[in-house]
Amino acid sequence: MDIPSFRLGLALDGVGWHPAAWRLSSVTDPAELFGSRYWAGWGRASAAGGVAFVTLEDGLTAQTEQFGSVPANAESRVRGRLDPVVAAAVLLSASDVGEVVVTRNVTHTSPFPVATQLASLAALGPGRVTWRPQVSANASDAVVVGGAPTPELRPDDIYVPTRIARRLRDLFRDAEAFVGTVRDLWTTFPADALGSGDAFWRPSRVETLSGPAAGPLNVPVFAVPPVATLAHHALEPYRLAAAVADRVFLTPTRDHPLDVLIRAFREVEALTPDATTTEVYADLAVVLGDSDEHARERLDRLDGVAGSPWTTDTGIFTGSPAKLAELLNRWRDEHGIAGARLRPAVLPEDAERVIHDVVPRLA
Template structure:
């Protein structure tokens, strides 16, 4: 990986914004006490500004059609202490992009129960507000409840035992991943139907012949789009270690977030993904990122104690779809440097267990260590 003036270059650190944190106990452990604050602009724009000022390269926003449940979280405790609901990520992204200097916002959007024309228009609108700062993350819905609340096509109902085996999920949801590929291809194609250069000047608003429908192939949406596209958003996917999500990423994504665990470490995931990428027709080289949850402390012992306390609050061990780093910012920086130097990872998305605690430590303690690391 290149170094510039003795400083780390081309390794990007992202902060995954989700409510007040990713641990089920984040709400009772958060300094926030008024739930309505999560549904206003200040919480999101404040974190966007803090991330930008602290050297975070990008933030990510989640999507979800149904209210969060404990179905897969292993949370037997009081459901009134768990965050319910979220703002639409496109609206939230518009606030963050227009009110902060953050370099990039990765916007998740459910493609299982959404129309590709609407998604293409929404993301193109964001790109018009902030050219070059918008990335689209297509989200495949594995929650049968999502279909129920929107009246969409029913999807397989998964149990808690299913989410422990990503390959089982991928096999059961194979058709959904194939549909997602079709949707994303249609969205990217729609972005080409109203090129920015088709806009005219003076008394000519647009140049005849440059705005045109696409030829429907993977999806019947023809367009043309109703928003001019100057810089088309990149596409990033979250891929758990299984064939179908890796196939989707290789087929349509510019960037993939891999989910390392003790059983599936980064070198194993990189090798597996590159192999699938080689076997995927028309696949371009995909940039690899890691995606991990973090619980940080001043010492390894204090971080482990924090995680134990969070688990005690919920009455269950925190189980996620990726690995959980528990330790110091310095220890995390060492892990990330190893992934970068040895495995070719281009960046990382960090999921703070409690945003007010772990998010602040990421910005205050981790980012300076990454930026100030001397060349090797």
């Protein structure tokens, strides 16, 4: 079998994905996380280290470990983030990062501004921007924007696929329509509508749509961003990915290994009307160390500071960079995945190990 090149990505968020990351990170000034130097630095480091893409998170409310809950020691944890469109603009303009995957909420926003934002970023970095539409399952998000209440996804629900499907079916249907509308809007103002010579623009090339998002966009579309989705092991996220995504991030765990997830996703994809083949990527949280034992010690310390073991919506790899590279190479060879997105537990420590010790070991 002809194995394609493997693309590794870093999921950037705050100072890392572990709840206690702030307490143990070498970053000590909160203002750094909202400044351009921090994000531009990660763009340059990723590009220089052979990282294929970075992803940026979105959120309407402050980060929490569980839906709707705020821990007692919230002041010791990162709360709030720079808008991902702003961070992406910094990354694209101040670094040679190969690709930025920009997360944008689709439950409590409108297609027109999202289409405009992504088209603007794509003009800044043609071929370097990907959109990740995000469904909001946090009922408190609606309170922030004054939107319609959404079905409440309780903490235990994320471990039961049938509950996700039952509670969020309508949200995922709306998300599919949202992505379709954005893509339609991207056709309303093609770049060749801009004229040349005596004609500043060609009105005949600008179109309108029927429906609430009539368009046309107020910016020209120089490049159409591909779409990536994060799909947990449940029917509705898989169906959305099959229907609209060019790339899907699957979340393997001990109970749901990667081969099972790929098989389940391909079955859903085969039953989805008008679906095209979607590239599959693995999505994994990582705690790395100089050795497997050192990595476990780091995780134990992080969990001790946080006051509870780290639980996430995907698997947590704890070990050496060599072992992580071995796992990724095996997944690539055995399952043919196109790449992986890694969520560093702590920035910069775990991301630096990925760049310097994992990337060079990937076949």
